[in-house]
Amino acid sequence: MTQWWQASDSDLLHALGAAQTRLNAAYVEMLALVREVDSRGLAGKHGFVTGIELLRCTQNITKADARRRLDAASDVLPGRTVSGQEIPARLPATARAVAEHAISAEHVVVIAGMLASLPPHLDRHRPALEADLARHARKLDPAALRKVGKRAIEMLDPDGPKPRDADPSRTRLSLCEQGTGYAISGWLDREATAILRTALSPLAAPVPAEDGAPDPRSIAERQGDALVQLARRMLDTSTLPSEAGHRPHVTVTVPLTVLENRLGMGLLGFADGTLAGTIAAEDARRLACDAHVACVVIGGRGELLDIGRNSRVVPRGLRRALAQRDGGCAFPGCECPPQWTDAHHVVHWADGGVTALHNLVLLCPRHHTTLHSSEWEVTITDGFPLFHPPPWVSGGPRRNPLHRADLFGRTPT
Numbered sequence: 001m002t003q004w005w006q007a008s009d010s011d012l013l014h015a016l017g018a019a020q021t022r023l024n025a026a027y028v029e030m031l032a033l034v035r036e037v038d039s040r041g042l043a044g045k046h047g048f049v050t051g052i053e054l055l056r057c058t059q060n061i062t063k064a065d066a067r068r069r070l071d072a073a074s075d076v077l078p079g080r081t082v083s084g085q086e087i088p089a090r091l092p093a094t095a096r097a098v099a100e101h102a103i104s105a106e107h108v109v110v111i112a113g114m115l116a117s118l119p120p121h122l123d124r125h126r127p128a129l130e131a132d133l134a135r136h137a138r139k140l141d142p143a144a145l146r147k148v149g150k151r152a153i154e155m156l157d158p159d160g161p162k163p164r165d166a167d168p169s170r171t172r173l174s175l176c177e178q179g180t181g182y183a184i185s186g187w188l189d190r191e192a193t194a195i196l197r198t199a200l201s202p203l204a205a206p207v208p209a210e211d212g213a214p215d216p217r218s219i220a221e222r223q224g225d226a227l228v229q230l231a232r233r234m235l236d237t238s239t240l241p242s243e244a245g246h247r248p249h250v251t252v253t254v255p256l257t258v259l260e261n262r263l264g265m266g267l268l269g270f271a272d273g274t275l276a277g278t279i280a281a282e283d284a285r286r287l288a289c290d291a292h293v294a295c296v297v298i299g300g301r302g303e304l305l306d307i308g309r310n311s312r313v314v315p316r317g318l319r320r321a322l323a324q325r326d327g328g329c330a331f332p333g334c335e336c337p338p339q340w341t342d343a344h345h346v347v348h349w350a351d352g353g354v355t356a357l358h359n360l361v362l363l364c365p366r367h368h369t370t371l372h373s374s375e376w377e378v379t380i381t382d383g384f385p386l387f388h389p390p391p392w393v394s395g396g397p398r399r400n401p402l403h404r405a406d407l408f409g410r411t412p413t
């Protein structure tokens with residue numbers, strides 16, 4: 001054994017290179033033996049199920065290593081058919097580099113892997129790519145070779161893999177901007193449809209008006225409302241997985257002047273921060289009314305205002321008191337339970353309204369919209385919400401006796 005500690009640096013480095021070449025040579029010899037064992041079909045003859053099993057058991061190597069050696073042997077060495085006919089090596093340029101002991105086992109694995117990943121439509125480039133990779137392998141380590149190979153394939157195929165044709169039997173849903181909103185399209189299999197319809201059904205039921213007039217919404221409109229309500233309930237009950245540590249939330253950004261003057265636009269954002277589009281001032285006021293959306297109020301110079309944060313958010317105790325008092329949506333004739341309601345500010349916090357029992361009413365999303373966008377008005381009279389209809393509705397002010405029988409027949413003073 002050479003006393004390496006006595007050798008000069010340059011001798012040591014030369015010896016290092018020579019040892020790698022011998023290792024490469026030993027590798028070729030190993031592959032040649034593997035190839036011959038394989039060509040003779042020795043596995044079957046000696047009771048091994050496969051050539052891999054033979055190598056694993058006789059060489060004490062892993063199955064993966066055995067497979068790599070067998071694959072590499074047929075990649076870089078010519079073989080024979082049973083009748084003695086020669087089969088050329090699958091990778092001729094790589095075979096030459098291996099025969100010259102110029103590249104290692106790992107290089108062969110990288111080259112074979114890169115060529116196997118070549119998309120079928122680039123097949124005509126295979127010989128040139130193999131020659132290129134074999135040439136680079138003589139100078140680059142396997143990891144660098146992999147990078148160069150990847151880049152070469154990207155150059156051949158700048159568009160990347162062709163998009164898969166949409167599988168007509170896969171569940172899918174897409175939202176596409178259309179007009180002032182988004183169009184929904186997609187496909188659900190029967191099972192998915194059953195799940196969705198079952199969830200939508202109770203939310204899509206027709207809601208007759210207080211005077212018994214039938215729900216004017218079409219089935220499609222009711223189902224649309226129900227889908228949105230379903231999603232809202234999920235957001236409100238926070239059973240959804242969080243995204244980047246945040247509870248998913250819709251965001252509305254609105255200038256204070258828009259909230260105050262009811263003119264202009266607010267901006268609605270998706271949870272990921274992308275913009276959904278503009279919304280009318282009155283919708284912004286309604287969204288900002290309760291805390292189920294995150295509301296960002298900006299001042300005249302675009303600065304963030306802290307206004308409303310404290311008055312907007314309804315503390316848990318106050319919320320319980322509201323549920324106790326109203327029992328659910330307080331709008332006359334509505335049966336919506338308290339957990340699905342917003343706390344509507346009778347006097348909007350943007351107009352100086354406080355977050356207190358005497359300024360809050362529980363309303364379901366539908367009736368919250370009614371209050372914000374029609375002539376219906378609400379007051380807290382005698383400690384309970386009293387709804388004042390527009391002049392064209394006869395009967396005068398009224399309460400909702402459905403959650404609280406004790407309010408039934410109570411006439412406003």
Ligand SMILES: [Zn+2]
Pocket residue numbers: 285286289290343344345368371372
């Ligand atoms: Zn409101």
Ligand SMILES: [Zn+2]
Pocket residue numbers: 329330331334335336363364365366367368
């Ligand atoms: Zn309601």
